[in-house]
Amino acid sequence: MLYDHLAGRWLVSQLQFNSNFTQNEQCVAISTTSDATGSYNRYEFDFGANFPDYPKFGVWPDGYYNSINVFPGNSFAGAEACAFDRNAMLVGAQAGMICFQQAPSIASLLPSDLDGSTLPPAGEPNFFVNLADSTHLNLFKFHADFKNPANSTFTGPTLISVAAYSETCARAITVACIPEPNLGEKVDGLSDRLMFRLAYRNFGDHESLVANHAVKGGALAGVRWYEIRDPNGSPNVYQQATLVDPSTNFWLGSIAMDNAGNIFLGFSASSHSLFPSLYAVGHASTDPLGVMSGPLVLFNGSGAQFSSFKRWGDYSSMSVDPTDDCTFWYTNEYYATTSSFNWRTRIAAFKFDSCKGHGR
Structure with a gap:
């Protein structure tokens, strides 16, 4: 939608x-x-x-x-x-x-x-x-x-x-590898593809695309993100980074940019001791290139998934509210109790104080 x-x-x-x-x-x-x-x-x-x-x-x-x-x-x-x-x-x-x-x-x-x-x-x-x-x-x-x-x-x-990367789960060999706590199945990191959305914005003096995908890193899985400029001329990566944690896996990201060039990236987080949860990080336009602040815990899941074909998502969504062009809306899934095909959805909203609304 x-x-x-x-x-x-x-x-x-x-x-x-x-x-x-x-x-x-x-x-x-x-x-x-x-x-x-x-x-x-x-x-x-x-x-x-x-x-x-x-x-x-x-x-x-x-x-x-x-x-x-x-x-x-x-x-x-x-x-x-x-x-x-x-x-x-x-x-x-x-x-x-x-x-x-x-x-x-x-x-x-x-x-x-x-x-x-x-x-x-x-x-x-x-x-x-x-x-x-x-x-x-x-x-x-x-x-x-x-x-x-x-x-x-x-x-x-x-x-x-782009900077070199490896797929999280080597999908041709092992489709699912991201762990959950006990009784949960390992889930697919979908790291063979970019994740929704490929968000475009025209700033007048430059055009930008922001994108992300899961990569191998940290505990097992991290999120690589990019800002690509000049897509209709000589497309190039203006900034990029990989978000990782030594004990927690990050995947299923979605990224967007507001009218001031600030970026939010939302994603799933999971480990052997952390039920799949909703996290987000932010990059202010005044931050050094490639730097994200956070993570911000949007919602902690309280259950694991099993017997659900090991699929998670298949995607989450980060959007910018057109009424002010500043407020980010993020939605992703979680489980309230350990079960099969019984996920729930949370929606979060946040913005940078530096963004001044002038939407339509």
Whole structure:
């Protein structure tokens, strides 16, 4: 679920599929007003026998951008980048979809999601980023033309150099490795992909993307975060760091930036003695590059997960409130008691005193 602050609308999406995955759809609903409990324009986009796994969305002025991992049957065909006709969906008209299928070597793309009242430069493409290798990110550019779809382009990748890292759980060998207290199962760190959102902001004199993913470090798992600048020119990492603790594992992060350039990063924390809990750290725009303060304990879990396919998340969400462009809202899961498929959700809000609200 995302909020399109440019139009004052909500976007809600859910997969639909039959029992043997031979017919698969991405259902998308756009609210007709800013009331999330009101009416919606509803759409069903057909993917046939290709299961559109792990969908992620981003709001952009010219479209709603979506990434999926495509599974025809039991095989993996690669990531696919799609764009939905935002202008049509806002008025409930028939809406088209433009997609670019990638090779199996490209997985788990993440589309950029616009924050703030300053739009990207006119005609700027949406950015898709994923992990390339242990020292690089891939950046792609998606230009969608709904009037003439043949003019649409998906270009890249541009390689962005990052500090070397290793995956937390080596997913090809051991999918789940992050521990919980006694009776809890080890859970998947999902460290083979960037975590939701790829938050974009235009400051006028520069453009920034912030992103994060789980890496090997500390007790076992830490969170690597980046600020990437000049994404439509010569994309580069302006700052980066890895958040680790010697006794606690950090993973399932989500990151965003306010209008003053302050950053909050929320994530899950767990160990053999700590039930999965919600933590956050913050980087003030006046701090040295790569420095985070905290962690702030948002909520301590009181139970562990078992017999739940070892999945956790699959993602959390950090967003910036468009009414003041300063307040961060973070949501993640936890367990109140040790159980199976019985997670609960907490929502936290916080802001930097230095941020002056001028949202829309």
